[in-house]
Amino acid sequence: MVYVDTADITWLNTGESARRLGITPRTLYRFIDDGKVPAYRFGRVIRLKESEVAQFIEECRIAPGTLDISALEPEESEPVTPKSAT
Incomplete structure (x- = not known):
């Protein structure tokens, strides 16, 4: 068994x-499920390290000059005209 000193770890619950x-x-x-954020299960409780x-x-920080703004803006489309009731 490996001993880990957890005295200096600040644990956060999932809500926080x-x-x-x-x-x-x-x-x-x-x-968490995709492996983007590490998490730890203690019985039925899930905790995350504040430092992680x-x-x-x-x-997740965006480096200057790397943001493609055109990919974030919705494309302009033709105006939608309502169908006439027949």
Whole structure:
């Protein structure tokens, strides 16, 4: 068995972690399941390390000059005209 000193670890529950990330708990669970955010199960309880949540936030940082704004804007389409009742 490996001994890990957890005295210096600050644990967050999923609600607090989701709040800090600005996402819903459901999205957080998806991120955990996809392996994007590390999480730990203690019995029926899931916890995340505060330091790993902060690291995930930094990894999501957009580097200057790399954002393709055109991909974020909706395409302009023809105006929708209602069908006439017949």
